[in-house]
Amino acid sequence: MKRRTVFFASDQTGITAETLGRSLLAQFESMQFRQVTLPFISTLDKAKEAVRRINLTAQVEGSTPVVFATFAQRDLRDAVAQCNGLFLDFFDAFIGPLEQAFDTRSSHRSGRTHGGIADESYQRRIDAMNYALAADDGINIRNYEKADVILIGVSRTGKTPTCLYLALHYGIYAANYPLTDENFENGDLPSSLKKVNSKLFGLTIDPEHLRQIRIERRPDSRYASIQQISFELREAMALYRRYGIPWLETTNISVEEISSTIMDRMELERGVAAR
Amino acid sequence: MKRRTVFFASDQTGITAETLGRSLLAQFESMQFRQVTLPFISTLDKAKEAVRRINLTAQVEGSTPVVFATFAQRDLRDAVAQCNGLFLDFFDAFIGPLEQAFDTRSSHRSGRTHGGIADESYQRRIDAMNYALAADDGINIRNYEKADVILIGVSRTGKTPTCLYLALHYGIYAANYPLTDENFENGDLPSSLKKVNSKLFGLTIDPEHLRQIRIERRPDSRYASIQQISFELREAMALYRRYGIPWLETTNISVEEISSTIMDRMELERGVAAR
Numbered sequence: 435m436k437r438r439t440v441f442f443a444s445d446q447t448g449i450t451a452e453t454l455g456r457s458l459l460a461q462f463e464s465m466q467f468r469q470v471t472l473p474f475i476s477t478l479d480k481a482k483e484a485v486r487r488i489n490l491t492a493q494v495e496g497s498t499p500v501v502f503a504t505f506a507q508r509d510l511r512d513a514v515a516q517c518n519g520l521f522l523d524f525f526d527a528f529i530g531p532l533e534q535a536f537d538t539r540s541s542h543r544s545g546r547t548h549g550g551i552a553d554e555s556y557q558r559r560i561d562a563m564n565y566a567l568a569a570d571d572g573i574n575i576r577n578y579e580k581a582d583v584i585l586i587g588v589s590r591t592g593k594t595p596t597c598l599y600l601a602l603h604y605g606i607y608a609a610n611y612p613l614t615d616e617n618f619e620n621g622d623l624p625s626s627l628k629k630v631n632s633k634l635f636g637l638t639i640d641p642e643h644l645r646q647i648r649i650e651r652r653p654d655s656r657y658a659s660i661q662q663i664s665f666e667l668r669e670a671m672a673l674y675r676r677y678g679i680p681w682l683e684t685t686n687i688s689v690e691e692i693s694s695t696i697m698d699r700m701e702l703e704r705g706v707a708a709r
Numbered sequence: 710m711k712r713r714t715v716f717f718a719s720d721q722t723g724i725t726a727e728t729l730g731r732s733l734l735a736q737f738e739s740m741q742f743r744q745v746t747l748p749f750i751s752t753l754d755k756a757k758e759a760v761r762r763i764n765l766t767a768q769v770e771g772s773t774p775v776v777f778a779t780f781a782q783r784d785l786r787d788a789v790a791q792c793n794g795l796f797l798d799f800f801d802a803f804i805g806p807l808e809q810a811f812d813t814r815s816s817h818r819s820g821r822t823h824g825g826i827a828d829e830s831y832q833r834r835i836d837a838m839n840y841a842l843a844a845d846d847g848i849n850i851r852n853y854e855k856a857d858v859i860l861i862g863v864s865r866t867g868k869t870p871t872c873l874y875l876a877l878h879y880g881i882y883a884a885n886y887p888l889t890d891e892n893f894e895n896g897d898l899p900s901s902l903k904k905v906n907s908k909l910f911g912l913t914i915d916p917e918h919l920r921q922i923r924i925e926r927r928p929d930s931r932y933a934s935i936q937q938i939s940f941e942l943r944e945a946m947a948l949y950r951r952y953g954i955p956w957l958e959t960t961n962i963s964v965e966e967i968s969s970t971i972m973d974r975m976e977l978e979r980g981v982a983a984r
Contacts, residue, residue, distance in 0.1 A: 449965055457799075458807060527802045532733060540736035559964075688831055
């Protein structure tokens, strides 16, 4: 398998460079990548040190490293671009066409990339995260009027990670409520949920997959038995159908995909805006 | 203020297009953007519907919308590229140079962008998130040997959001421990923390800023008084110095910046690799 070293270089956190680089590297499945992030290259000395590291890698490995870069500051960018790597500058490639389209000069200012702390949207994301923690696993059900969406499903279908992702990434207020034997014995949703029917979104999962997950938590338990799991999933699905609750099977999809599917199907407004 | 509509279009979640697009838009501070995400454009019919929406916007607003795109599938990309918007394709711009550098054809496969659920790194991120929840706010201190990093600091300095971000984004096992009057009366760290000294990272914050945050939670309390806050922050700092604990002031920086600074200063290995 071909191996190559890849650098993510930035005068900021490097998160944008990592995001861009990783989605591109994922298109080269036959290769293996060693990934090195060089964040906060905020002075010319640090830029020179970055060049030294990249050049050393090129020399030792005898192949050209790839450098995914996001520099807001021109002089730092130019300094790192001197390296013996394939230098792919994300801002450079797109800022020009955008300046033309907007008929506006870009600010080339650093520190704006990820929604600075002064942004309203930043505060909303932090508040949403605190909300998700306070409304996890069926606690604080009085607070459901604040929720943008309430995930329901049996234990270990992905409710908690999805709520936290929705909060941190999109600024969405997401609560979650676990469906348990108590609900299935009543054959009904609790009234606190029925009142907010339009906010409910159901998760389900393949029974055998869920069994594997639960076995890791509590082997040899009723909780992890295929009979119990099949019963719970069937009853949950009956409730989704009865109340017309949209649902998603989470077996083979990631938290990111679950989250953006929910955003799309529930027509949720992103609480995170660039401005 | 100039306004413009911006679309994020993808045959996947659109998260990469959003992240990259937003960091570009942030360079145009004098403008205002309406942002619309068009995710899961997975068929030619959906591609045509996307084109219809983009063209309608162009017509109604009388200006050219910008379309940030990440398409793994060529035919869908080509269909959406027909729209009357400025079509900026993130993959297109860089895949060519990378294919050349790697001397390898890219797979143009969709669904790989965000670390599919089958990836080891995906499972690590979910495990890290469960760990962060289980080791939040000083609970489960017996589990500190598992931690990659343990954040310490007084109440409301940003410990919990940072731990969750480190977990979800980087797959880092991050615990956190709140420093309270009990610690300051002893004038010492608990032995459970001293044993893992090399994993500790301290957070601090401007006293007046912290007062504002605490007032929102508990107005007119000792907890929110400037005397108490100044005392706590001073004592916390004394502990950081005494034990040589690296620390960061979080007053004006975002969770993303706090997290990547910690990654950098603690030399933490990213648990998330593209392959």
